[in-house]
Amino acid sequence: MSPKISVITTVYNCENYLKQSIESILNQTFKDFEYIIVNDGSTDATSVLIREFASKDSRIIPIDNKSNLGRVNSLNTALEKTRGEYIALQDADDISLSVRLEEQFSFLSNNPEYVLVGSNITVMDEFENYISEPERPEDDLEAKFSLIFRCTFANPSIMYRKKVIEENKIEYEENFIHAEDYRIITMISHHGKVHNLKHPLVKYRKHGQNNSTVNFDILNSGSIHIVRENLADLGINTNNEQVHRIRNLFSSRGINKEFLYNDVRIIFNTIKKFQKKNNFAKNDEIVKTLRRMMKWLGKRNIFKPNFLALYLSILYYYNKELIFRRN
Numbered sequence: 001m002s003p004k005i006s007v008i009t010t011v012y013n014c015e016n017y018l019k020q021s022i023e024s025i026l027n028q029t030f031k032d033f034e035y036i037i038v039n040d041g042s043t044d045a046t047s048v049l050i051r052e053f054a055s056k057d058s059r060i061i062p063i064d065n066k067s068n069l070g071r072v073n074s075l076n077t078a079l080e081k082t083r084g085e086y087i088a089l090q091d092a093d094d095i096s097l098s099v100r101l102e103e104q105f106s107f108l109s110n111n112p113e114y115v116l117v118g119s120n121i122t123v124m125d126e127f128e129n130y131i132s133e134p135e136r137p138e139d140d141l142e143a144k145f146s147l148i149f150r151c152t153f154a155n156p157s158i159m160y161r162k163k164v165i166e167e168n169k170i171e172y173e174e175n176f177i178h179a180e181d182y183r184i185i186t187m188i189s190h191h192g193k194v195h196n197l198k199h200p201l202v203k204y205r206k207h208g209q210n211n212s213t214v215n216f217d218i219l220n221s222g223s224i225h226i227v228r229e230n231l232a233d234l235g236i237n238t239n240n241e242q243v244h245r246i247r248n249l250f251s252s253r254g255i256n257k258e259f260l261y262n263d264v265r266i267i268f269n270t271i272k273k274f275q276k277k278n279n280f281a282k283n284d285e286i287v288k289t290l291r292r293m294m295k296w297l298g299k300r301n302i303f304k305p306n307f308l309a310l311y312l313s314i315l316y317y318y319n320k321e322l323i324f325r326r327n
Contacts, residue, residue, distance in 0.1 A: 003059075005033040005101055006084030006162070010074035011092035012040040015049055017205060022053050022060075024095040030102035033088075036061045036078045041068035072180050075172040082162060089181075091156040095203040103197060104159040114140075115192030116160040116185065118153040119201035126207040133200055140193040141278055142285040147189060148230040148270060149250050150223070151182035157202045164191050179222030186226055223247065231266075234273040242266060249296060261306060264293050268314060283321075290318040 007025055011018055025035055037060060039047050047064060054060040063077060079087070086108060090096060100119070107117050123131040136152055137143045146152035165171065165184075168191055176183040188194070224243045231238050238246075245256050245263050256263070271286055293314050301307040 002083040002085075003032050003034045004084055005030070005086045005088055005105060005159070006082035007033055007035045007088045007090050007101070008038075008075065008078040008082070009035070009090045009092055010038045010040055010071050010078065011042065011046055011050075012068060012071075013042045013044045013046060014092040015042075015045045017093035018046060018049055021090065021092050021094055021096075022050075024098070025090055025101075026053070026057055026059075027098055028096070028101045029098050030105055033059060033101060034061055034082075034084060035059050036063065036081050038063045038074040038078050039065065040070070040074045041065045070174075070177065072172045072174050072177055075180070079165070079171060085162060086159050087162050087165075088159040089156055091204075093205045093207070094156045095205070096156075097201050097203070100157075100201040101159075103201065107195065107197065108159065108161065111193075111195075113193050114195055115164045116153070116158060116188050116194045117197060118157040118159075118195075119197040120199060121154045121157055121202045121204045122200045123204050123206050126205060128203070128205075131206060136196045137285050138196045138198055139284075140195060141281050142283055143194050143196060144189055145271075145274055145283060145285045145289075147186055147194075148234075148274070149227055149247060151179075151185060153185050153194070153196065154202065154204060155181040155185075156204060157196075158185065160188050161192075164188055176222040176226065179220075179226060182223055182226055186230065220244070220247070231270060234270060234277070236266065236269055236273065238266060249292075255296060260296065260301070261310065264296055264314075265310060267293060268310070268317075271317070287318065287321050290314055290321065294318070 009021065037050050039050055039062065050062045054062045061081060065074060086105060088101060088104065104117050108114060120133060120136055122133050125131060137146050143152050165188065170184060170187045172180045172184055224240050224247065227243045227247065228238055242263065245259055246267060248254050249263065267289065271289065275286065294311060297307055297311050302311045
């Protein structure tokens with residue numbers, strides 16, 4: 001009989017954290033799963049550690065790449081082996097709380113219109129000292145609005161329906177290396193509702209060798225391509241430089257004053273088109289973004305005629321959204 005869940009971990013030279021990560025899956029309250037671990041040509045003791053666990057727990061399915069083929073190749077290799085109805089991701093340096101699989105399985109089982117579920121996470125340092133618990137949008141449309149500009153799901157927290165990727169021929173893509181998670185989450189979101197569970201279910205370990213740190217430039221390049229496609233789907237054409245600046249605005253990496261007016265106008269047009277497409281549903285993420293946009297424009301700039309007109313348009317839309325939320 002096939003297991004209900006297939007858990008996937010790909011690992012390259014992560015012996016320092018892998019034991020704790022594997023144990024966090026084996027100690028789940030939900031037991032009906034297989035655990036596929038792909039060792040991507042590690043040169044440390046990773047392979048030995050995986051084999052030791054596999055010899056003691058038959059749910060573990062070890063796969064050894066003879067050389068380092070990369071995360072995308074390893075993820076697709078794991079996907080081909082999965083037998084579960086649901087697929088859960090687990091990074092080799094993170095820790096899943098013991099109730100994670102049970103709560104996510106319960107959510108997807110009870111909500112058939114949802115195709116993917118993630119959760120908030122607890123960010124810790126390499127020594128497990130608490131750093132933060134960033135809040136992610138929970139509601140489907142709030143998450144989808146955020147997905148236009150950035151990956152609003154923590155990859156090691158996600159679980160999705162296997163049939164969605166099978167029926168729509170979705171897989172991890174080499175063209176989006178280091179942004180492959182953002183890409184596949186975006187693609188899956190086109191085929192149903194998505195959700196983030198409010199309470200953290202994963203402890204995310206932040207250290208100097210995180211993919212998002214080591215490969216930031218490549219990740220950002222892939223993400224820019226994804227954002228451009230997302231905007232094009234709404235009828236908004238952009239170039240790489242515009243999207244780079246807009247992503248910097250959202251991530252608080254800086255404001256380019258020379259292009260601020262045009263960049264904010266692109267975001268405002270995106271909001272209006274997104275809301276029209278979704279029948280102007282209540283959306284707290286949009287309200288937060290409108291509030292940030294007025295701050296980005298700044299008090300000094302609003303004395304410029306074009307800035308003032310844009311500011312007033314955003315203010316009017318913001319107040320309309322607030323009134324709509326109260327009703």
